[in-house]
Structure formats: C-alpha cells, structure tokens
Amino acid sequence: MDERYNPREAEEKWQKFWAEQKIFETRDDAPGEKYYVLAMFPYPSGRLHMGHVRNYTLSDVVARYRKALGYNVLNPMGWDAFGLPAENAAIEAGAHPRKWTHSNIDAMRAQLQSMGLAIDWSREIATCDPEYYKHEQKMFLDFMKAGLAYQKESWVNWDPVENTVLANEQVVDGCGWRSGVPVERRKLTQWFLKITDFADELLDALDTLEGWPDRVRLMQENWIGKSRGLQMRFHITQGDAPAEHIEIFTTRPDTLFGASFMALSPDHPLTTALAEKDKKIADFVTECHRQGTSEAALEQAEKRGVDTGLTVKHPFEDREIPVWVANFVLMDYGTGAIFACPAHDQRDLDFARKYGLSVIPVVLPEGEDPATFTVGDEAYTGEGTLFNSDFMNGLDVAEAKKSVIARIEKSGDGEGTVTWRLRDWGVSRQRYWGCPIPVIHCKDCGIVPVPEDQLPVTLPEDITFDKPGNPIAHHPTWKNCTCPSCGKDAERETDTFDTFFESSWYYARYCDPHNENAAFDRAKVDAWCPVDQYVGGIEHAVMHLLYARFFNRALKKCGYLGFDEPFKGLFTQGMVTHETYKDEKGKYLFPSEVDLSKGREKAVKLSDGTLVKVGRIEKMSKSKKNVVDPNEILETYGADAARLFILSDSPPERDLEWTEGGIEGAWRFVQKLWRMISAPQTALAAKDTSLPGNTDAAAQEVLEAMHKTVHQTGQELDRLHFNKAVAHIRAFANTLADYDTSGKADGAVLRRGFETLVKLAAPVMPHLAEELWRVLGHETPVSLAAWPKVDKKYLVSDQVTIAVQVNGKLRATVTLPRDTDKKIAEDIAMKEPGVKKAIDGKTVRKVIVVPNRIVNVVV
RNA sequence: GCGGGCGUGGCGGAAUUGGUAGACGCAACGGACUUAAAAUCCGUUGGGCCUUGUGCCCGUGGGGGUUCGAGUCCCCCCGCCCGCACCA
Secondary structure (H helix, E strand, C coil): CCCCCCHHHHHHHHHHHHHHCCCCCCCCCCCCCEEEEEECCCCCCCCCCHHHHHHHHHHHHHHHHHHHCCCEEECCCEECCCCHHHHHHHHHHCCCHHHHHHHHHHHHHHHHHCCCCCCCHHHCEECCCHHHHHHHHHHHHHHHHCCCEEEEEEEEEEECCCCEEECHHHEECCEECCCCCECEEEEEEEEEECHHHHHHHHHHHHHHCCECCHHHHHHHHHHHCEEEEEEEEEEEEECCCCCCEEEEEECCHHHHHHCCEEEECCCCHHHHHHHHHCHHHHHHHHHHCCCCCCHHHHHHCCCCEEEEEEEEECCCCCCEEEEEEECCCCCCCCCCEEEECHHHCHHHHHHHHHHCCCCCCCEECCCCCCCCCCCCCCCCCCCCEECCCHHHCCCEHHHHHHHHHHHHHHHCCEEEEEEECCCCEECEECCCCCCECCEEEECCCEEEECCHHHCCCCCCCCCCCCCCCCHHHHCCCCCEEECCCCCCEEEECCCEECCCCHHHCHHHHCCCCCCCCCCCCHHHHHHHCCECEEEEEHHHCCHHHHHHHHHHHHHHHCCCCCCCCCECEEEEECCEEEEEEECCCCCEECHHHEECCCCCCCCEECCCCCECEEEEEEECCCCCCCCCCHHHHHHHHHHHHHHHHHHHCCCCCCCEECCHHHHHHHHHHHHHHHHHHHCCCCCCCCCCCCCCCCCCHHHHHHHHHHHHHHHHHHHHHHCCCHHHHHHHHHHHHHHHHHCCCCCCCHHHHHHHHHHHHHHHHCCCCHHHHHHHHHHCCCCCCHHHCCCCCCCHHHCCCCEEEEEEEECCEEEEEEEEECCCCHHHHHHHHHCCHHHHHHHCCCCCCEEEEECCCEEEEEC
C-alpha cells in the first residue's frame, strides 16, 4: 500500500472508469424519483475560472448526494456559446468566432472533466450550433403568431467614430471603449418580447417559489415594480404648445398640493415638439443624448433641466406651475412626465434647490409643528399627516392618496392606475455572433416571417471584421432573398437575438438534447422539469432568471410545455475572491509572482526580491491579476482537495476567499483520510461483519458520533450548507482517529465507521472515496452506493449539559438527565458554588428554567 | 441615484433560529520524532486584570432600544459587495 495518496493517478483512473461505465449517463426511465440539478452553463471564454469551479462543485455535490439517496438524477452541462467576446477575439486576433468558440469549448470541457463531475456528457449542447438555435427561431415565429413579439423604436448607444452600436459594458464614463469619444443615443427599430403581458403573473408566482432565496424574490418584485398611483392631466395655460395638457403619472398623489414644477423627459413627444422651435431646449436634449442609455448613468448624472416657458394649472388651487424638461425623468416609466414635489422627493428637491424652485411641505412628520416644519437638503419621504393641502388636511398618507384620486376621477382629469417598472424585453442585437432573427423585410409585404420549412436561418461563415458595425449587414449576398409572400426581391433581418434568448430555454433542451424535429419532446420536458435545484451566481438574480420565467410561460402559451416555473429550487453562490498584490511601482502582480513565506508585511517579488504590497481582498479578475488558475490547482492538489477547500470554510452563498493555506489544509485532510483508512491501527473486521450486540463505552461513543454525523451531514446537505457538512465529516474523522481501539468489537466498529465516513465524504471527494471504498474491499463503486441510514436511537443522549446564569451571566454549567423536572433542575442549579457566590446577599426575584437549555436566576 | 445583501478571534467561519459566543479549519507559537528537512503527532491560542482560580471584567462594524437573557429582534449610523434592462 502506498503511503501517500496520489490524486493524479487515482483521479484519472476513476474519471475513466465513470465514463466507461456510463455511471452518470441518465436514462429517462431509470428507477427512482426524478431530480434535476442544473448549474448555470458557462460562457466558453476558453479557461475555467475559480467561479466556475465553485459553481460546478456545488451542483456536483448535490447531484452525487441525491443519487446516493436513490433519486434518478439529471445533471447536464452545455455552453452559452453566443456573445460579444467571440467577436472581440475576431476583431483583435482575427479568429473566426465559430472556430474560436469551439476550441474554447474543447479546452473547457477537458478542464471540467478533470474536476470529476458527475455530469451526463451525452447531453452536452452548444447554443451556437444551428441544431440548437434553429428551434429558437421556430419559437420566435410562434411568439409572433401569439402576439408576443413586436417591433418598436428604442434607444441604443452609438459610437460615432466606429459607427457601431455599443453594449453598455462598452461605454466607459460615457465614452466608447475603443474610440474614446462620447457616445450618442440613437433610435433604432428593434424586436421586443411582451414580457409585460405576464407582469402580474410573474409577480404573483414569486410567492410560490419557496425554494428560492427571499432576497432574489424581493429583487424580482422590485424589478417588476408594480405601483399604484394616479395618472392625470394638467391643463396647459401659458406658452406655445402643440398640446392642451400634460399627462403625468405619480405614486404620490397625496403630495399634489406640494407640486412646484412639472418635469418632462428629454424624450417626451412634447419636448421633441418644443425643441423644434426652442434652441435652448434642443441643445439640452442633445446634451442629454450624449450619455449612455443605462439607467444607472442617467440617475447618477447631476440633476439638470431647462425651463420650457409653459405653465399648467394646478387642479385645485388658483396657481400656475412651470413646466421644465429634466434629465432625471425617464421616458420608459409612467408617462414620461411628472409633477414634482420637492419637499417629499429627493430628486425633485435637488432639482428645485439648483434652479431656485419653491419647496412646499405637505406631509408633517409626527411630533412636528406645522408652523415651524421646514425641509432643508433632505426630502421627507416618511409617513405623516397632510397639511397645507385643503381637503386632505389631517389625513394620513394612505387616506390622502385615496381621497385625491377620488376627486380627480370625479373631475374627469385622471384615474387611479397601476404602473409597472418592468419594460418589454428588447431582443435585437446588431451583431454577428448570435442567432439570426428569422424574418424578411419586403418592400411590399413588410415584415414576413421566414417559412418554417426554410429554418434554420444560419449565420454566414465567410464574414470579415475589417469594417466597423455588424458583419452580417456588410456581407455581400447573405441578406438578399426573395419574399416568401410575393416572391419579389427582399432582405433578411440582419439583427441577431440577445444571448439571454438562448439561456431562457436550455434547461428544457437538456431533457431531449438530440431531438432534430422539435426543440424537445413535451412529455420528456414535463417529466424532468421543473429543475429541482438550479445553482448559479447572484449576478443573475434578476435578468436571466426573470427572462427564463417569462420565456417558459410564453412557451407554455404556445403549447411547448405544460408548467409555469422552470426552476423550483434556486441557489445563488457567492464570488471567489483573493488578496491583491502590487509591486513598488503600483502594478498588480499575480499571486504566483509573490513570495509570502516571511509573512504579509515582508512579502517580496519572487523574480527580484523587491517589496510587495498586499492589498484588499477582491473578486478575482484578470485586471487585478488576483487570479488562481484552476488548472494549476487541479494538477498540484487534485480535484478532491480543490473541491473540499471550496466547500469547507465559507457558506456557499457568501464570498469565498481563496487562500494558499486553505487549499494546503484540504490537501492534508485528503492525505489524512487516506492514511487513516488505508493503514488502520487496528485490523478491520472482514467486510459485512455485523456489529456485536454488546460494545464497550468507547465503541458506543463512536457509534453515537457516527449516527449523529450521518444525521447532521445529511441535514446540512439538504439545506446546501456544505461548509457545515464538511465540518461534521471532519469532526467524525477526528473521532475515529482518536478512537481508543482496545475493546473487543473494535475491528467491526472501526470498519463500520470507516465505511460510513467514506460514503459521507464521497459527494465531496469522489475520487478518494472510490479509492478508499476499494481499499475497504468493495468491488462496486461508491458512487453507486446508498447513503448511510441513521439509527435514531443514537441521536438523543440521555444527559444534557445546561448553562446556569445569574442575571444573564454564565456562572456554572450542570449536567442533568434529559427532561429533568424544572423544579429539580432549579434546585440543583442553585446549589452550584458559582451560583451561590453570585447570589450571595441578594434576593432571588425570579428563576427562569427552560428544560434542557438554561436556568437563569434573576436577583 | 435606485433596488438587494453582507459585517463575529490574527484569518475563513460555527452558534440547535432569543438560551453556555468562537464548533470545524487556516495561521502562529511551544514540544515530540529526525543527522537534517519534509511529512506526521501532542499541546497552547479572543482581549484585559489580578489574589493564577472551580476567578473577575470586556467582547459579535459603531450608537441606542426591547427582553430574565440579544451575534440573533427593532431604530439610527458607518464600511464593503452585487444588480440597474446591449457583459454573461
């Protein structure tokens, strides 16, 4: 027997074994209840990063654990293979996106396989393959038929130098990332999906997603943003306007008497009309368009505006309100126009202070005097009583809202309405590396869907990236076609789909991945779905997960499948972080370039011995160089040690700090298990020896610990508390290592302990577990073994140690039989010397006894 | 700016969900083994105080509150992170 465990040999051996024996290939009709575990599929960047390793370790442990529990587990993998980086590589390195992507996939698949994942590779998919995307072209045509897809104009970031549409990511401080010139906004006609049709349903169904983290549900709720309010018209009284009134939406109709100005979005039709005659307004609008399209950019910009000279009449008071154009009013929300009440809205207040507009408080916080209450630089947005508000005076905010809505409705100037923050999903992208949108533009017939028998519309292969803009649009012949309707010359749509399109249905494709005729067989998908446990990054909390929830409903509406929610359980993991290092010149260094052996204060550069500054712990990123290459880790320590470390310390939902010490510690534990079980101190009993009826106290303790560990480990794995599961496994390994083997039954007890330990460790360290399982004499793999059973009689000890406090401070502990009578427990506790001392000379006022927990004496 | 989250020893974290704060591990220090090193094993390890105990006081980002009892619940503040609709 080797003294040291050699992960490289063992891992390769078992990975080969699993693949050859098809251990993890899933049959639809295999016995056991179905369990679908899914990790968010990766973008094939070419190299695995630690975030991937963490993600797939988590889902893999779930898959292996569920398999051991007897479930028929589906754990597939694929590639989110369309996207910008492939085009960037084409521009920068001249690589063809298809070749670049496929070679990346090959490299990453090999890396994933070296992690020893229990994945059914026979179901692998890549979204850039026409066999995949042809089905989503069909889906889009079905969505068109169902009225779920339509075209409208919307804004894009435009780089005036590169003549290209930019992604938000490509806009840095308002400028194009390559050109460095300020971006402009342009309107383009684009395709949209009617996610807003499902807004109510998507919101209401959040309550049913009990397997989701509350915070994600809350984020989605806020994103959908259902709000009740008042939509009403203000009549224009002065100024040269091509309209008679301004339609606004507000969620704070109660503050109507505090209105001090109206604000129009720079993109409001009225603004556009006014700008034609007024250069000041036109200039302001142009200026506003010199910003990115992202909401964050808009809202973080300094509040600015321009007075239109128009005024409107206050509906209840004899006063005129000035109308401004303001950069913080979003055209996409409500009606694109608001009335501003600076006293009770921070944005309005900032604006009012800047332009010297009046601030009229109308909600009085509790305890304030209406005569003296003023608003300074902070708007008051809390509850209170209305004042300065005529018929609403004395009402609270909720009552006031109802009251004013009723009045406005009666006057015919508006009505109480519901508005959503959620906007329809724009799916058009002016890019090459995406799924072509299957429509044809005909001069006579307009938009004509590509006939289904002509699908897929495949991407042209012979493209060049020498010109800026979308290479498909530049292609000499690709877009030329004949109109399916009238037969005349026509042009193909050159936009491609947003890559969220592909990731909105891949979970269903895995259930029937090789179906050529349809996206999937409905019966298969309905049998496997919903996904029981979805695992991925918190960064997808809103968009990807909301789009997929919508898409699933759209598919249901079109008859593709029969359920609403695609993901029953969701787990969002934290990021992987690492210390950062900078050299004397302030340049970032890779961890592998730094010598930390003399401590963090004396860190030096390996190459020349110069001092290195150890910086903050941050998310691993190429730019900060604080990355650790999974390949190196897997080669040095093996997959099992890497998996163990990833699962060990940090709770999976929190950030994980990658440390050299941590992976070393995991490596030591792998070796410790190997030593302990492969070369036991006491000879083990033969395989299948049953435990003798009477064991000594030491053996009894081991068995008790064993059953408790099985119970706790299972419970923690059920809850995805992997760090705690690992702690229990380690603690039990310590128990076995400390086991004083001098009683009669030791060989049998020790064997039972080892076998249990190996089974518990198997989901975490699968290769080591297989190797040890064989050492213990088993011929069938542990990956097919059942999870150990708990004997409940070992779970409850008959003695409990409880704390005795005096005035909440610990003064003694006493060990009592379980469920000791309250009075007896009190009496025993009172006799403790520490307790006597603490209550000496004081009167006992009360004694609180919580059975099996605590005794607290109040003096 | 808006929405969501996190904060416990030197470090990652645990705490039966309001009941003995620091499980499990990392690092450090001391010791054993060794010609030496590696590996391994044993011990100590939140801070402070002294009368060194079976001791006392302080301690869960900061401040306040509720409670017999608060890391846990409530209010305010600080710091960091994620998302914001064309990165995936």
